Structure formats: C-alpha cells, structure tokens
Amino acid sequence: MGQLRRTLFAVIWLAPPLAGCRPAVPASLPAVPPPVSPRSMSARIVAAARDEVRRGVTYDASYQTLAYPGGDVARDRGACTDVVIRALRAAGYDLQKLVREDMGRRWSAYPHRYGLARPDPSIDHRRVPNLRVFFAKYGDSLPLSTTGPDGSTWKAGDIVFWTLTGGVLDHCGVVTDTRGPSGLPTVVHNIGAAAEEDCLPRWRITGHIRFPKERGSKSGRRRG
Numbered sequence: 001m002g003q004l005r006r007t008l009f010a011v012i013w014l015a016p017p018l019a020g021c022r023p024a025v026p027a028s029l030p031a032v033p034p035p036v037s038p039r040s041m042s043a044r045i046v047a048a049a050r051d052e053v054r055r056g057v058t059y060d061a062s063y064q065t066l067a068y069p070g071g072d073v074a075r076d077r078g079a080c081t082d083v084v085i086r087a088l089r090a091a092g093y094d095l096q097k098l099v100r101e102d103m104g105r106r107w108s109a110y111p112h113r114y115g116l117a118r119p120d121p122s123i124d125h126r127r128v129p130n131l132r133v134f135f136a137k138y139g140d141s142l143p144l145s146t147t148g149p150d151g152s153t154w155k156a157g158d159i160v161f162w163t164l165t166g167g168v169l170d171h172c173g174v175v176t177d178t179r180g181p182s183g184l185p186t187v188v189h190n191i192g193a194a195a196e197e198d199c200l201p202r203w204r205i206t207g208h209i210r211f212p213k214e215r216g217s218k219s220g221r222r223r224g
Helices: 002-014 041-055 080-090 095-105 128-138 148-153
Strands: 159-163 170-179 185-190 194-197 204-210
Touching: 041 080, 041 170, 041 185, 041 194, 080 095, 080 128, 080 170, 080 185, 095 128, 128 159, 128 170, 128 204
Parallel strands: none
Antiparallel strands: 159 170, 159 204, 170 185, 185 194
C-alpha cells in the first residue's frame, strides 16, 4: 500500500500541467517593436534607426539564413543595410519581402554580381546594390548635393547611399531630425558599430531617397 501511494504521488508530481494551466506563449514576437508614441512615419524611421545605436549593434554582414517574411539577424548584429531594414520595418515596410517580390518581377533589373540564379530572401535585401535598384523605382530620388539650396532637401527618414573612399564599397544610412555642427542632419549608419554622426558629406553620395514615392510623382525626383 505504501508503494502504491508513492507511485501515485510520483505520477501526479511528474505529470505535465494541464494545457489550461500553462502560461500563454506568443507564437512569435515582432522583429522590430515600434517606438513609443510615434509622431509620424519619419519619426518611426528615425527612432528605430537610433535604437541600433542604443543597443550597441556590432557590424556583421555575414550570410545568415533568415525566416521569411520578417526575418532578421541577431539583434546585436547587423550591417549598414540592416539599419535601413529595421528602420523601415518600424514604419510598416518589410524590405525583405518587398525586395524579394520585386526581384521576382524584375530579375534582370538587379545586379547579378553575386552569382545567384534566383532571389534569396536571406540576403538580397541586405545588399546595398539591390536596395539601390529597389529604391530607384519605388522611392523619390532627391538631390545628392549637401550645399546651397540642395542642403535643405535632406529630411528626417531619408536614406543616403555612399560610395566609400576608392569607389569600391557601397554604404548606406538613415538621415535623422538632428543637425550636427556642419548644419546638416546627422546620419545613423553602421560601418563598424552603429553610430549617429555628422557625416553626410564624408563620402561620395550616390543616392538620396525618400520612401515611399510621393503619390503623383512621375519623375521620381522632388525637392524639399
């Protein structure tokens, strides 16, 4: 009788809890939580970009197999493109999905230096040349200059593309709502670690994009 009592006690003690008693676990968490009290799309973009700096994201452009859609590399890692990707996700635009779908429609428009035979949703949106092609069609292309009247066309949430010294490497970042000592907006980018710097004219600017394209814009170019 004592053995039976001990056996029953063990069964009850080791049995898993009833489903109704388990704490609710969400199936998935959002890749990028929206910033608190966003004022506008540009505010959401800038807040998410600045969050890269706050988290101390370290530069890592290595290939990672990502979930699709909404996939992301480890939150403490990322490349310059991941700053843009995460910032636009906070505004409701998933570049992983958008670029993949556009590459499926316009495969020949994208550079094929990577030897791919078909879109790869784990890496395509993390490559600067691919983002350049995507934004050239779906964003407004604005002046590249930072001097004279063109200097006032740089607004919070804009995306800047550079070619680094030597013209070999491409780079990108998100323009903020804060002006640096130069009088130009600061930029959040990641070239070794995520940082917000007064660096807009530091390298040769090859793209100035406001996304999405303004409704009714035909030329893809506007000022201010």
